[in-house]
Amino acid sequence: MALAFIRAAPAVRRVVFKSNVARVATLSRFFSVGSCLRYEKPESIVIDGKSYETDDWTNLPSSILKLVGRNLHLNPNHPIGILNSLVKKRFGNMGYTHYDNFKPVVSKFENFDVLGFPEDHPGRSKSDTYYINKDYLLRTHTSAHEYYCFKNCETPGYFITADVYRRDEIDKTHYPGFHQMEGARIWKKDENVIETISKDLENLPTIDIIVEDTPKSYDDKTNPKQEYMSVEEVALVSRHLKRTIEILVNEVFHLGMIASKKNRNNKKIEPLKVRWVEAYFPWTAPSWEIEVFWNGEWLECCGCGLVQQQVLINSGKNEDTIGWAFGIGLDRIAMLLFGIPDIRLFWSEDDRFLKQFKEGSVNYFKPYSKYPSSKKDISFFINSGKEKGNESERGFHDNDLYEIIREVSQEDLIENVNCIDNFVHPNGKLSKCFRITYQSMDRTLTNDEVNKIHEKIKQTLAERFDITLR
Numbered sequence: 001m002a003l004a005f006i007r008a009a010p011a012v013r014r015v016v017f018k019s020n021v022a023r024v025a026t027l028s029r030f031f032s033v034g035s036c037l038r039y040e041k042p043e044s045i046v047i048d049g050k051s052y053e054t055d056d057w058t059n060l061p062s063s064i065l066k067l068v069g070r071n072l073h074l075n076p077n078h079p080i081g082i083l084n085s086l087v088k089k090r091f092g093n094m095g096y097t098h099y100d101n102f103k104p105v106v107s108k109f110e111n112f113d114v115l116g117f118p119e120d121h122p123g124r125s126k127s128d129t130y131y132i133n134k135d136y137l138l139r140t141h142t143s144a145h146e147y148y149c150f151k152n153c154e155t156p157g158y159f160i161t162a163d164v165y166r167r168d169e170i171d172k173t174h175y176p177g178f179h180q181m182e183g184a185r186i187w188k189k190d191e192n193v194i195e196t197i198s199k200d201l202e203n204l205p206t207i208d209i210i211v212e213d214t215p216k217s218y219d220d221k222t223n224p225k226q227e228y229m230s231v232e233e234v235a236l237v238s239r240h241l242k243r244t245i246e247i248l249v250n251e252v253f254h255l256g257m258i259a260s261k262k263n264r265n266n267k268k269i270e271p272l273k274v275r276w277v278e279a280y281f282p283w284t285a286p287s288w289e290i291e292v293f294w295n296g297e298w299l300e301c302c303g304c305g306l307v308q309q310q311v312l313i314n315s316g317k318n319e320d321t322i323g324w325a326f327g328i329g330l331d332r333i334a335m336l337l338f339g340i341p342d343i344r345l346f347w348s349e350d351d352r353f354l355k356q357f358k359e360g361s362v363n364y365f366k367p368y369s370k371y372p373s374s375k376k377d378i379s380f381f382i383n384s385g386k387e388k389g390n391e392s393e394r395g396f397h398d399n400d401l402y403e404i405i406r407e408v409s410q411e412d413l414i415e416n417v418n419c420i421d422n423f424v425h426p427n428g429k430l431s432k433c434f435r436i437t438y439q440s441m442d443r444t445l446t447n448d449e450v451n452k453i454h455e456k457i458k459q460t461l462a463e464r465f466d467i468t469l470r
């Protein structure tokens with residue numbers, strides 16, 4: 001394990017708040033961006049041997065810290081590691097450097113600023129991101145390493161695989177830690193650039209795949225090109241980008257199809273069907289997402305686009321550089337390919353899970369048991385904020401509750417949290433009701449145990465927020 005040693009701070013820091021009404025009002029504003037002075041915050045946090053002083057921005061709880069350093073993508077016998085190796089092998093001799101050892105702590109500059117995230121982008125807020133302090137955070141995407149890679153990579157392109165972290169909801173397809181793979185490729189925009197990219201395009205392997213796309217490579221109104229690139233350059237670079245991603249998804253989904261057909265004793269394999277849709281990312285233009293048709297549904301799995309010239313320049317590249325980048329989420333894809341019903345399972349240390357997967361092979365997961373679940377509700381009024389206030393002005397963000405739930409039930413005992421009721425009372429207060437589904441993947445939970453956790457969640461919520469339980 002790469003992490004982590006936490007020194008507990010004196011308890012004083014957070015006790016002050018409760019008995020002082022005036023203070024609570026100030027705090028509510030403070031909470032409005034998902035603060036975390038409320039934790040028993042350590043004075044410093046050590047990750048990968050480096051010590052970071054905490055401050056008002058710190059909101060990294062120990063439940064998340066303990067995920068850091070698991071490096072599931074480096075385990076050759078884990079579904080995430082298997083996916084990673086498959087892609088590495090596929091793109092082995094095609095001019096890419098593979099980075100999969102980047103540390104998860106990055107600067108705010110690398111994760112947001114250098115990529116041109118607007119100051120008010122929700123991704124920057126404390127309710128969405130785990131901050132170590134005002135300057136450092138757990139990367140929320142692998143694009144946080146574009147700066148380093150564009151500066152240092154010596155091949156025309158690179159791939160990055162890494163664990164990323166986001167404060168998010170709780171259900172079968174969301175987990176606060178997940179994995180992404182990033183890819184990028186650049187060319188020098190010289191007099192031979194058209195010829196060079198055309199040649200690179202010809203050298204890409206051909207595959208049997210059904211693609212829905214518009215013939216236009218950009219749209220002046222909805223998905224504009226950057227001025228410094230010619231129409232022809234945009235067409236060629238975006239063609240190269242899309243073909244590369246199609247090869248990637250085809251590789252992994254094809255194996256998934258074999259696994260699932262085997263599972264159903266059906267031998268016929270159809271070509272994969274994908275479609276391209278316009279998207280927006282601050283650091284690419286034009287931008288797209290690819291969706292894959294799987295089990296009757298379109299699945300969004302990868303964002304991409306032509307890298308903004310400014311990002312390349314910020315990263316020390318010559319202004320005559322053009323290129324593309326993409327970022328793909330691995331966990332949801334792995335869930336489909338390996339037939340894994342709950343995203344929590346990836347983090348399981350139970351042999352009944354881990355022993356089922358072997359290097360180089362995509363096979364279906366055999367559930368070892370489904371333990372009973374129990375549902376419990378939690379309802380409350382949010383006191384602070386006035387009628388007109390939106391949710392965050394009221395001093396509470398749903399992600400704050402999810403965080404408390406994860407913190408109290410340390411062991412991943414919760415399958416799902418659903419907001420089942422949300423209304424403004426005539427007194428102007430917002431009332432919310434959440435339904436929590438308790439279910440362990442490894443054992444049967446006792447009533448007593450569930451009740452205790454549930455009470456603790458309610459109590460912690462009431463202590464930390466200006467709310468009234470109903």
Ligand code: FA5
Nearest residue numbers: 141143174175178281300301302303304325326327329
């Ligand atoms: C990004 O993270 C961009 N960095 C992608 C990118 C890279 C665009 C380079 C352009 C150039 P997005 O937030 O959409 O984009 O996430 C990318 C993928 O990660 C999603 O398509 C999804 O498959 C996966 N993903 C996002 N949030 C979660 C989550 N909470 N749990 C599991 N997978 C997730």
Ligand code: MG
Nearest residue numbers: 289300302303
């Ligand atoms: Mg998205």
